[in-house]
Structure formats: C-alpha cells, structure tokens
Amino acid sequence: MNTSVKKRSMAAEVWQRLCRNKMAMLGLGILVIMILGAIFADVIADYDTMVVAQDMKNRLQGPSAEHWFGTDEFGRDIFARILHGSRVSLVVGLISVSVSLIIGGSLGAFAGFYGGRVDNVIMRIMDIFLAVPSILLAMTIVAALGTDLIYVMLAIGVSGVPTYARIVRAAVMSVKDQEFVESARAIGASSPTIIFREILPNCMAPIIVQATLSVAGAILSTASLSFIGLGVQPPAPEWGAMLSSGRSYLRDAMHITLFPGLAIVITILALNLLGDGLRDALDPRLKQ
Amino acid sequence: MSDILLEVKDLKKYFETPAGTLHAVDGLTFKLERGKTLGVVGESGCGKSTTGRAILRLHEPTSGEVIFEGKDITKISQKEMTKLRSEMQMIFQDPFASLNPRKTVSEIIAEPLRLHKIYKNKEEQAKRVLELMELVGLSERLVNTYPHELDGGRRQRIGIARALAMNPKFIVCDEPVSALDVSIQAQILNLLKELQRDLGLTYMFITHDLSVVNYFSDEIVVMYLGKVVEHASSVDLFAHPTHPYTKALLSAIPVPSIHGKKERILLKGEITSPINPKPGCRFAPRCEYAKECCFKDSPELREMEPGHFVACHFADQF
Amino acid sequence: MADKQYSVEINDLAVRFSTVDGVVHAINGVDLKIEKGKTLGLVGETGAGKTTTALSILRLIPNPPGEITSGSIVLEGKNVFEYSEKEMENIRGKQVSMIFQDPMTSLNPVITIGDQIAEVIQLHEKIDAKGALEKAKEMLELVGIPGTRAGEYPHQFSGGMKQRVIIAMALVCNPQLLIADEPTTALDVTIQAQVLDLMQKLREKYGTSMLMITHDLGIVAEVCDEVSIMYAGRIVEHGTLEDIFDHTSHPYTEGLFGSLPNIEKRTEALKPIPGLMPDPTNLPEGCPFHPRCKYATELCKTRMPVKTDLSDTHSVRCLAYEEGTGVTLGGEKA
Numbered sequence: 001m002n003t004s005v006k007k008r009s010m011a012a013e014v015w016q017r018l019c020r021n022k023m024a025m026l027g028l029g030i031l032v033i034m035i036l037g038a039i040f041a042d043v044i045a046d047y048d049t050m051v052v053a054q055d056m057k058n059r060l061q062g063p064s065a066e067h068w069f070g071t072d073e074f075g076r077d078i079f080a081r082i083l084h085g086s087r088v089s090l091v092v093g094l095i096s097v098s099v100s101l102i103i104g105g106s107l108g109a110f111a112g113f114y115g116g117r118v119d120n121v122i123m124r125i126m127d128i129f130l131a132v133p134s135i136l137l138a139m140t141i142v143a144a145l146g147t148d149l150i151y152v153m154l155a156i157g158v159s160g161v162p163t164y165a166r167i168v169r170a171a172v173m174s175v176k177d178q179e180f181v182e183s184a185r186a187i188g189a190s191s192p193t194i195i196f197r198e199i200l201p202n203c204m205a206p207i208i209v210q211a212t213l214s215v216a217g218a219i220l221s222t223a224s225l226s227f228i229g230l231g232v233q234p235p236a237p238e239w240g241a242m243l244s245s246g247r248s249y250l251r252d253a254m255h256i257t258l259f260p261g262l263a264i265v266i267t268i269l270a271l272n273l274l275g276d277g278l279r280d281a282l283d284p285r286l287k288q
Numbered sequence: 289m290s291d292i293l294l295e296v297k298d299l300k301k302y303f304e305t306p307a308g309t310l311h312a313v314d315g316l317t318f319k320l321e322r323g324k325t326l327g328v329v330g331e332s333g334c335g336k337s338t339t340g341r342a343i344l345r346l347h348e349p350t351s352g353e354v355i356f357e358g359k360d361i362t363k364i365s366q367k368e369m370t371k372l373r374s375e376m377q378m379i380f381q382d383p384f385a386s387l388n389p390r391k392t393v394s395e396i397i398a399e400p401l402r403l404h405k406i407y408k409n410k411e412e413q414a415k416r417v418l419e420l421m422e423l424v425g426l427s428e429r430l431v432n433t434y435p436h437e438l439d440g441g442r443r444q445r446i447g448i449a450r451a452l453a454m455n456p457k458f459i460v461c462d463e464p465v466s467a468l469d470v471s472i473q474a475q476i477l478n479l480l481k482e483l484q485r486d487l488g489l490t491y492m493f494i495t496h497d498l499s500v501v502n503y504f505s506d507e508i509v510v511m512y513l514g515k516v517v518e519h520a521s522s523v524d525l526f527a528h529p530t531h532p533y534t535k536a537l538l539s540a541i542p543v544p545s546i547h548g549k550k551e552r553i554l555l556k557g558e559i560t561s562p563i564n565p566k567p568g569c570r571f572a573p574r575c576e577y578a579k580e581c582c583f584k585d586s587p588e589l590r591e592m593e594p595g596h597f598v599a600c601h602f603a604d605q606f
Numbered sequence: 607m608a609d610k611q612y613s614v615e616i617n618d619l620a621v622r623f624s625t626v627d628g629v630v631h632a633i634n635g636v637d638l639k640i641e642k643g644k645t646l647g648l649v650g651e652t653g654a655g656k657t658t659t660a661l662s663i664l665r666l667i668p669n670p671p672g673e674i675t676s677g678s679i680v681l682e683g684k685n686v687f688e689y690s691e692k693e694m695e696n697i698r699g700k701q702v703s704m705i706f707q708d709p710m711t712s713l714n715p716v717i718t719i720g721d722q723i724a725e726v727i728q729l730h731e732k733i734d735a736k737g738a739l740e741k742a743k744e745m746l747e748l749v750g751i752p753g754t755r756a757g758e759y760p761h762q763f764s765g766g767m768k769q770r771v772i773i774a775m776a777l778v779c780n781p782q783l784l785i786a787d788e789p790t791t792a793l794d795v796t797i798q799a800q801v802l803d804l805m806q807k808l809r810e811k812y813g814t815s816m817l818m819i820t821h822d823l824g825i826v827a828e829v830c831d832e833v834s835i836m837y838a839g840r841i842v843e844h845g846t847l848e849d850i851f852d853h854t855s856h857p858y859t860e861g862l863f864g865s866l867p868n869i870e871k872r873t874e875a876l877k878p879i880p881g882l883m884p885d886p887t888n889l890p891e892g893c894p895f896h897p898r899c900k901y902a903t904e905l906c907k908t909r910m911p912v913k914t915d916l917s918d919t920h921s922v923r924c925l926a927y928e929e930g931t932g933v934t935l936g937g938e939k940a
Contacts, residue, residue: 179385185346187400187450188373201390284434285389331794332765439882440652469651470821474865474878496794503867503876526869540799542824544866546851554803555796558764 017281024277030270038086045080052076052235060253069259072242073249074235078256082263085237090267092153092222093215099157101211104164109195111165112172123169126162134159135224142230152231156221160214167210171203205279212275216268239263293322293490294343294458299352301335301342308564312338314514316352317589318507322457325484325491327505327522329498329537333559335514336494337381340460343492344376345369356458374404374454381463383443387435393446394431397421400453420449424479441472448479452487460492465500477504498541502526510534513562513570516589520596530598530606533571569601577602611642612680613783613815614663614702619677621658621667621839628887632658634839635677637913638817640783640832645809645816647830649823649862653883655839656819660785663817664698665689682782700730703776707788709768713760719746720756723775730779745774749804766797770804777808784809787819802829823862827851832919835859838884838894845920855922857899857935893925901926901935 018024037044045051055075063070069078111122129137141155175181176199184198223240225231232238239260246256301313312335320326328336342349345361353360361372380386387396397417407413418428424445435443444464451459461480465473477500483489495501501508501522508525510518510533518531529535536553557574569575572582581601589599600606616638623630633655640646648656661667663679665686678685681701689697706712714722723742727733733741743753749770751763760768769789776784786805790798806829809816818830826833826847833850835843835858843856854860864877881898884890890897896906906925914927925933 179380179382180388182341182346183378183380183386183447183450184388184399186344186373186378187454188370188403189399190370193403198388202388283390284392285436331796441882469883470823470862471651471865471879472882474867474876475880477867478876478878498795499867499869502869536796540795541869542798542802542822542828543869544823544827544851544863546827546847552799552803554799558766558797559794 013284014278014281018277021277021280023273024281027270027273027275027277030266031274034086034090034267034270037083038090041083041087045077045083047084050077050080051084051237060249060256062253062255070253070255072246072256073253076235078242078259081237081242082239082259085239085242085260086263088149088232088236089219089222089239089264092149092156093218093267096153096156096160096218096221097211097215099154100160100164100214101207103158104161105168105200105207107161108165108168109172109200112169113176113191113195113199115173119169122165126165129159129162135221138221138225139228139230142225147230147233149232152222152225155225156218159221160218163214164207164210167206168200168203171206172199175199175202201282204282208275208279208282212268212271215271216264219264219267291322292319293357294320294492295353295355296320296343297353297355299339299342299354300350301338301347302350305563311335311514311562311565313342313349314562314565316509316511316516318509318516318519320458320490320492320507322490323484323488324506325493325504327501327508328492328494328511329496329501329508330511331496331537331559333513333562334511335562336496336511337462339511340378340462340492340494344373344378344460346378371404374400375456376458376460377451377454377456378460378462379444379447379451379464382467383440383447384435384467386447387443389434389436392432392434393421393426393438396435396446397449397453400450404454406454416453420453423452423483424449439472440468441475444468444476445479448476448483452483455487456489458490458492460494462494463496464493466495466497473500480504498538510537513559513565515570515586515599516597517571517599518597519589524593524596528596530592530596530603531571531600532575532577532606535606569599612639613642613682614817615639615678615680616659616663617678617680619659619662619679620675621655621662622673622675623671624673625671625887630886631889632672632839632886633662634889636836636839636841638834638841640815640817642782642815643813644831645818645829647826647833648817648819648836649821649826649833650836651821651883653886654836656836657787659836660704660787660817660819663783663785664702664704665694666698696730699726699776699781700779701781702783702785703779703781704785705769705772705776705787705789708792709765709772710792712772713768715760718757718759719763719771723756723771723778726775726778741778742774745778746771748808749774766793766801769793769797769801773801773805773808777812777814780812781814783815783817785817785819788821789818790825791820791822798825805829823851823866835862838889839886840894840923842895842924843920843922845916849917849920853916853920855916855920855927856895856924857901857926858895861898893923901933903933905931905933 057075058071059073059075061067061071067077067079069082072078107122111119137159138155141158142151145151181194181198184194220240222231222238223244226238226241227244232241242260243257249256296316296318299313299316303310303312316339318326328339330336338347341347343354349362354362356376361369394417397420398413401407401413401416407416421428426442426445426449435446465476468476484491493501493504505522508520508522509516512533518525518534529538536555539551539553555574560573567586568583569587572578575582587599587601589597590603592598592603616636619633619636621633623632636659638646648659650656658667662674667674678687681697720739720742723745724735724738727738727741743756746756747753751767751770763771790801793801802825820826830847832846834841835856837858843850843859850859854863861879865879867876879898884894892907892909893911896902899906909925911923911925911928913921913923915921916927925931926935
C-alpha cells in the first residue's frame, strides 16, 4: 500500500492548521507563560514572606524596581500575589467552565436531539435555574456545601449550566435535521453515537466562543464570592478578591486594581484568541 | 413464484402536523424480486421519499407490513433492526448534505464497518475502505480529503461506497442523481447499474425524473399525494400509460429532440396538500376526466392487464 | 440579407475572479448575439460560466472579486460598460430583466406580492402607488394568478405560483430582453410544463427576446430558436436548433446527448463523458475539453481551437473542423 495515503491523525492536522494562525499562537503563548508562572510561582516568589506576610511600612507603594507592580494596602508585593493568585484563578476559571460545559452541553444536546417531552422537561428546569440570579445560586451552593475551592468551582460551574444548555440545544437543533445525520442512522448508528460523533463536532463554533468568554465571568464570580467571604479565604491571593479589595484605594493607588484587572483581561484575551483559532482549526472546511 | 426479496403490504405513514394529519404514504403494496429495480416516481410532496424511509424504518411506519427475506421488519426490536441495517442501505439525494463535513472520505466510508465492528484491526478495515473506493471509482489519493473539497459526482460515489460497505442486499436510492450535472449523472447511473449486475443488488429507485427511471427500472410505481395511481413494468407503463396523471406526467417531460413533437397535456392547478385528504380520488381536482364519483369514492388499485395496476374509476375506458 | 436587429451583442467577453485559491477564469472570450424577438439557449454544466455571462449583461458581477477584463456588451447600440451606475439602474428591470433559479428566495417574505410588483413599476415609470398596484394586479391575472391575491405574502404561494409572480415582475416593464437563469429547475415536471408554456405565450405577446440558461436539452428543444453550448467559459458550439440537434459537431455536445437516457429506447446504454469539469483556476493547455475528449490528439493538448464556421448559422470550436490540423472525429481514436 502506498505510504502517501497513510491516515493523517486528526489532532496533528488541527495543530498544523492552528499553527498557521498567528493570533491564536500569540494567545497560546500568553497562556503557556501564565501556566508556567503558576507552576513555578513558589520558585519566583516565596509564598510566606512575599505573598501573605504584611509589611505596613511599605503599604500602597507604586511600581518600582523592588516591587514591579507596587504593593497593596498591607504592603504585600502585588506581582507575587498575582503570580500565586493565577493558580487559583486559572484553575477556577477552567474547571468551572468545564463543569458548565459538560453538564449543560450534554443536557442541551439531549434536549435538542430528542425534542418533544425530553426537551420540554430539561429546558423548563433550566428556565428555573435561569430565574435565580447565578451569583445567588452559587452562594447557596457554597453556603450549603462549604467554602472549599472545589465547591466554589462546582457552584460557579452549576450556575453556568443553563447558558450552555441553551446554546448547545440551539446548535444541535440546527444540525440534527441535516441529511448526514439521517445517513448515519441508515448505516445503523445509535442515538448517542449520532449525538457525539456526528452532531456535536458540527456545533463547536458557538460552544468554543461561549466557553472562552465565560472563563472571565467565572473568575469574576469567584471574586464576588470571595468578597462576601464565601470564596477564597484571605489572606490567600486571588485575582478577583484583589480587584475588589483595591476598590477603596482606586483614587490614590490605582495600581492595586489595575494589575489584577490587567491579569484578568490578558487571560481572557489570550483565551479568546486561542478559542477563535481553535474554532477555525477544527473546521476542515476552512482549510485552504 | 420467483424469488421475492421485499414485500410491502398496505404501508402507511402519517405525520401529525399542527394543521392536521398528513397522509404522506397511504396504503402502498408491492413485491420486489431479488436483483430487480423498482422505480418510484412522483412530484414533490407525493410521499416517495417517505416511502423509502418508512421501508428502512428511518421513519417508523404508522401501519402495514414490510417483509424483508420473509421477516416482517416493522415488528422487530430496534436492536435487531440495527443489525438488519447492514442488509438494507440507502443512498441519499444531496451529496452535499448527506456527508458529515468534519470527516474525511476514509472515515465516512469506514463508519458502518466501525459501527458494526466488522474488523478487529485497523489495517484490515483500511484495506476494505480502499477496496470500496476502487469499486466505486474513487482514486486512492482521496482517502484523506474532506467532502467539501470534492465535486458532487465524487461525493455521491462516497455515499455509494458507504452504502456498499456492509454488502447489503437491498438499497434505497433516493434521487441519487438529481443534484448532479448531466454528464456526471450518466456516470453515476452507469456505476449503479454495474454494481447491480456485479453484486446482485436489489434497488428501490426514487426519482422525479421519468427518463431516468425508465432507463433504470424494471417496474415503476407512480405516486400522487401518498397514493399509488399506477403500477406496471417500465415497458408497459411507457407504452400504455393509463392513469390520466401518468399520461400528463409523461407528456410533460421535455424531450431533447426536435422531431416528432408530441401533444402536451397541461395539468391545471397544482398539487394539493395531503393533510386531512378528502375522500375520493386525490387527483380529481386536477383531472380533466373527473366525474362526480371521483370526488366521492377513492378508486381501488385494479389489475387492468397482468402486472399492470391502475387506480382510476375509468381505467377501462382509456 | 437585410441587417438583423440584435437586442444584445456580446463580443469577446472575459471575466475573472480573484480568490484566495487563485484567479478563476470564469469567462474566456464569449461571443453571443440574440436577434430581436428570438430565444437563445445557453447550455452547459455547473461552472461553465452561464450565470456569470448573464450577470455581466446586467453589470451585476460583484467587484471585487470579479473583474471584466475584456470585451463589450452592446445593448440597443451602446456598450453597457460605458453607462453610469445610475443609467444602469434604469436599464435593469426596464430594458433587461432577469428571472432567477430559486423562486423561494427571490421574493421578499415580508412584503405582499402586489406591492413587490408595484415597486418595480414605480421604479421605472411615473405612476402613483394606486395605479402601480392596479397594473400589478393586471400582470398577476396575465400569469394566471387571480388579482385578488395581490395582498398575500410569498409564503402563501406554492413554488410554481411564486415563479409565476417572478415572471410577472420580470415582464411588467415590458423589457426588450429577458434573462431566465434555470427558471424551472426547482419546479416539478408538470409545473415546469405550465411555466414554460406561460413564458412562451408572454414572450410571443410582447416580442421579448430571451436568453434561456439551462442544462436541460429537452427544454432547449422546446423553447429556443438558437443554442450556444458553453464549456469552461467558452462557447464551444453555436447554431440553430437544427444545427445542434441534428448536426451535432462538437465532441462535448455529442457527450451531452450521450449522457441523457433515451426515453424511447430504454435499453440503450448511457455514454457519459468521462472525468470532470476542469478547475477554472487551472485550465488545461490547448483545448479545455481535451482531457475528457475521446478523440483528443497530441495537437489538442497544445493548440487552442478557434471558431470555425460550418455554415451561416453554425459554428464550432474544435480542431477537427480546422483545416490542416489532421484531427478527425470518429475515424481514428487516439
């Protein structure tokens, strides 16, 4: 058999197409740096002496050679706190979005695919969830289960479920009546096979866009929870908590809020760039 | 009698719509011999595509029997049906919509093999895929291309290869060439004929194109609004069309010849809706011969000559 | 012979599109003439350049990516490329109108049928809204739709009815030239027969010239006076109905006829044209049809055939008809 017709692997091909997209590679680069920073945070800045130890003499100082991003109201180095905070924020952002995506996505896919009564039951339950403000929902869950980081992630994840259910349902409904779905049934595919192998791969675009956008929301929700004492407990660093605690000093020491804010913005930007690139790379029709 | 592969008895498929019950297929009966082709002709909305899907249980039939190799498949479980799907396949009309755009040619053709777990190792499966591609005239170098990179004719060949993967006995071809250009259409029709001869396939050929069906089928069923109006051998049907609708349909085909222009029967009005049909002949509102009784009683499908069935009250007068 | 009057004359038209995949040579030197009151059939497969030719007449080629690189289109004695955009707007719908393939998407779903036709009238004639609507109703009656239905919306009409509405809209300003781009492809045969019949009657009544774009030689036989066969952006054969149907000359035309199932002789095997339409970004050297032509010789691979007149009415682009090329059809197969 000819070697030139050897099967190309799907992943390799997606990667190849992703590499051609400069903006996506920029986003990926930023994310990789951030993840490396989170992994090696202890090497770069010591947790006990730089992140949690207070130094009231040097409070509210602007950026300098010693403290790159300045110090906060307790004199702690903001750069070190952002670095260590990225461990929490990145993990919370990614895990809670995955929770929403997996639960909401599957519910939406089933609702959209089966329609009728299944659709009605699932979507009405989602409507009930939507009626409760998501932060209230998250608060209730954390209050009931405890303030462990894992519960915080779960709580934020669950509050995002209805959004994903709606988006995936709509996408599935637009794809499920296409003839290739029927042709899969004609060769003997079962319903779950059809949903996961035929339909969902064709619904990736809206899902990826929503997922990258909602990482930002998840980080901010964690901050809100932290702010009312249900999220990450002080003095542990967390971007959202840093942002909200700096608010009262906005007039005199803007840098306290500026740098955590920038960290969030850059993360989201990087995720969006990567998400856009991924969406295009996953679609073979856009290949040139 | 001869070797009957498929027998359909009084098949009905109704859909509930907000406007009422849609009688898509209303009492279809026929027998199909092994190795033969049954053509199903009619205009859009006559229920011909639903017929094909109901026989394969892609739409669950409302009532009636579909006897495939002596077994009534409307009565068996979904699980058994899934197994039977390897013997009964379908080729779809739109080669653009019927292939998953995210899969490569080889993945699409291998799909049924994978689903039915035919081969234990990947090499054997890949070999079978290449065999199938050769069978339908697709070059080996196309294995990794995506459907959108190919033209309609090649895409339709992929659809055919996928249908043949499980060595089926019976294939429903739903307008397999109507989306293709004339020269490509002829290539695909020839391919289907060759495959039938070499593999002993039995076809149900659904189309709106009478010249294609005439070329392709042994027997033809003409449908109008879910009902069979005429059923005969191809030779008979074209030589002696009896039902007024069949006559009009035949006369409406534009013939690519400038000699011997035939008289054209122009039908008045348009096809009505098969939702909550009134009693009586469904063709009556457009029929020039319609009498009072046509609006009251549904005509039965009667055998006018051996093997030639017509559903018209006045069939013996034409 | 007396001078023939032409409603449109296309000379050496070439259109190309610049795309990411390269330059698409959609039309490469097309000559077309439609005599006043006659119908010309433009036949070819997907991608042959039929629709692009039609859009060029109305100057509707999107630019970018499209670009008309040479040629002229003379309407009523004046080259359309010399008109201003404003003048062109007056010509569209008034002097030349077009019927598109898909009746389902050519009508605005939120405006009533009557208003849509009246709008066309008001664009081109000095007439008040009431008068225009009156005229729209008359036009509907003419195409066999009761005028009382003028207040209904497109979704209340069936496919055949919509195509009638579109025909009414196209003919309401009494154009000199009607371009019909596969007007019946989306319709059922019995409805197609009705629509073709209607178009014929109206055309005769108003003396409109027509460019009928189709892939169906059966329709051509029925409604056209002359035929041009198009392949890869060129007219490969042109002639009267009799020339094309009874004295088929170009191997491609022959292939088209061979691909059609013969309704009279059902046992006759189809003789399809092998291969595919050439890629318009990368047209083959020499005669563009040579890779699919069963008579092709070495010379066909390098030399582009020129237009050869076989008679006053019949012309063909094939080396076999040029003198001294040594290419023959039939006798010796390459």
